[in-house]
Amino acid sequence: MTAIDLGLPSLGGTDLVPTFDGKQSAKEYKSDQEVRWCPGCGDYAVLAAVQGFMPQLGLRRENIVFVSGIGCSSRFPYYMNTYGVHSIHGRAPALATGLAVSRPDLSVWVVTGDGDALSIGGNHLMHTLRRNVNLKILLFNNRIYGLTKGQYSPTSEQGKITKSTPMGSLDHPFNPVSLALGAEASFVARALDSDRKQLTEVLRAAAEHRGTALVEIYQNCPIFNDGAFEVLKEPGERERRIVNLVHGEPIVFGTEGCEYGVVRDLATGAFGVRKVAEVGLDSVVVHDRTVQDPSYAFALSRLTGSDLAHTVTGVFRAVQRPTYDDQARAQVEEAKAAKPADLQGLLRGNDTWTVAG
């Protein structure tokens, strides 16, 4: 078993997708289907952000595909005037992998939720991230099962009272960013449904990235888990809680903008939050999303607990490594170059005999 370096050139996320030189508007990305999410659903904001952002990519609309699984968020493709597949619960990454491998000229987006991606589809998510297929995965996390009317999800906080857990849920929740980094995802980010500007920035970075980009989007479910992320939106609270990452900048936050900073505990390697005035700005970690070792971004991800006391947002990690689909295609091309497609020769093989008439 030898590893072969295919020596692929490094490409941007959409470099092989045909571009559109004319002007596009968000309106063109709206399909003629009536949007049927509940009033006040965070999905509306995400849909608007995505439809508003798509024209900025400058790609041909017919070369964009949205693939989803099952759940409220998975209705997303029906509302995008692109190509789209509403597939099976948890399986969208699998379908999207087959599509991305066979069609380098497409920009493939997966829309999924916390139940779809992390519960029934956990295996596919993990392996897609590991392989680094050129897909953009938007994980809508509302910490609840909405479409089945309100059971706890793999991201629900422990002890959650729901229809299926009247005495409180027992499951320890996943931190989706930690999970993705554990699978050595090459691009991981987090954003809030309500912060259009940041969400758009994160989407742009994800689109530019070649490889699997996982974007966790905190999204409010007004019916079954209303206000789950409210503390991150309230003035006064949000400044103390949201730790926004900016590449190349010290990781600081707070009401004054830089009241608190993220510092490394040299004994454990873990990150903690200290007052900048007490430790000095020099001690504050300067964010570098290109650090190869995923343990840096993983440590950052651990600052976010289910209590949302501190919530890290922005791009945790964006590193270059060969994508599965580029390599798979390169192997096919290499084989084609090495050997002509001689079907008759293949069927005959090397050991034949002839029966004469």
Add this chain to the structure above:
Amino acid sequence: MSVDVGGNGSSSPEADPEVRKLDRVVIRFAGDSGDGMQLTGDRFTSEAAAFGNDLATLPNFPAEIRAPQGTLPGVSSFQLHFADYDILTPGDRPDVLVAMNPAALKANYRDLPPGGMLIVNTDEFTKRNLAKVGYETNPLEDDSLASFQVHKVAMATQTQGALESTGLGKKDAERAKNMFALGLLSWMYHRPTEGTERFLREKFARKPDIAEANVLAFRAGWNYGETTESFAVTYQVAPAKLATGTYRQITGNSALAYGIVAAGQCSKLPILLGTYPITPASDILHELSKHKNFGITTFQAEDEIAGIGAALGASYGGALGMTTTSGPGIALKSETIGLAVMTELPLIVIDVQRGGPSTGLPTKTEQADLLQAMFGRNGEAPVPIVAPQSPADCFPAIIDAVRIALTYRTPVLLLSDGAIANGSEPWLVPSVADLPDLSVRFATEPNAPDGSGEFWPYLRDPETLARPWAIPGTAGLEHRIGGLEKQDGNGNISYDPDNHDKMVRLRQAKIDGIEVPDVVVDDPSGEASVLVVGWGSTFGPIGAAARRVRNAGGKVATAHLRHLNPLPANLGDVLAGYSRVVVPEMNLGQLALLLRAKYLVDAVSYTKVAGLPFKAEELQHVFTDIIEGGVKR
């Protein structure tokens, strides 16, 4: 009768052995899983093929890679039937049994008919090895094998002796004893040897000393037969008079892989095989992964579900998506097959059936997934089913499956089985020029009948009821599909009751309307009143049994179904033309159930689920009993 030709056996005065001509021979090589019996059998098969015999093989091995050495569960065997005429099965019973150890002897000798030849490797018949399989006394030393012609050969000792000069360790030398056995049998049956020597040199190209050792052991076996004169007779089986043309030997799994390559070329579509390793289907993946130069991508997924998911995703993108598995994998893929039914995309699902339920008998054959293939999905989810009847038949069967998938935009299930997958036979190599044109046309223009300039993804072809295949990248045809029910025509989500009823019936009508050839009845007498209907790998035993019945003066008709869904249009009339219909199956009567339900025919179901193919003799008796017992005209 016992002939002692042990390690110290001496030669008797020179005399050329008698050469006896036979029309057919069945040889079974049996040994420990680590003894290389499958390789030995494969090589003898290649020699028979190179010689021009017709042949059929039956490998039989345990699911464990290396069961404890010398035990009954560890016995691996390879049966080969070769003849000077066209044969149909690997043979009911061996004429010759090669037993490499006491376990192999104990597990197999009962299948040898009285007078059969038994060649035993005596070196393994130690007290310890005999005790392992419960022999209290050495069967080679008492009269328990008296009804056979027993040849005792110290194969390990002989092999080690032959390799003494090579400097190879004793253990390595001993490992070549299977080639000694092959050499001996090759001599006995006048087989060509160049192919095997070339094969060994190629196989061990990186270890020339091992290659040389195997060649020496092979020659030693040959020379042993020639010089010791312990074998008074050698045998000749003349080349078979098959249809003219160029032949090669092929297994079912290889034929499927080649058929997939050919289907890609005939359809001019790239192929994506999304799959997960499972016995006995993995060899299709192994073979296809060698042929990427034909535009084939093989994706070894994280599980069965991801394998078919990726295949369907590729089909959505305009490639030909395929997945390969066995019964347990079909269970996992069912939901995605349902999505392919709903999205009406081409998809090939290959099920190499094995013993079930659950993990069952991974390395043994069975045909008990028919009803799973027919009905194993939620909702009304009809899927066409194609079944090859023999190893070589896998090639046209998969090409036909692809034709159906592409023409009707539907998933197609191909049901092979363990016996077909690993068995081999001569294959008349097809000419590429004779392969069908499977090219497809993707949708390129809006098609809305209201002239709105919209694209309706579920507007059907009036002939085939297939929907257009509009692939991403086609401007103006952007559309969304998925598992939710569609509005007839425009494909928008619809919960309308009447529309659902219509769509369920349309999907069924599309599959029911697939064009499949009429079933052909084989009845040389034209006067049979009993019809035997089969499908899949029972083709060989049913055909061989019918020959026996006819040779004995009986009259029986046979019909074999390539298409299980939809069934051939003439089948109802065919069934109605016989007073008795017999359906032999390696399950508890699944096809019989379908025939009874669909045609109200009082079919007799004859079943066996032993993990092994039917024997021709067994079916002969079944047919004869029915012919003689219950003819009601």
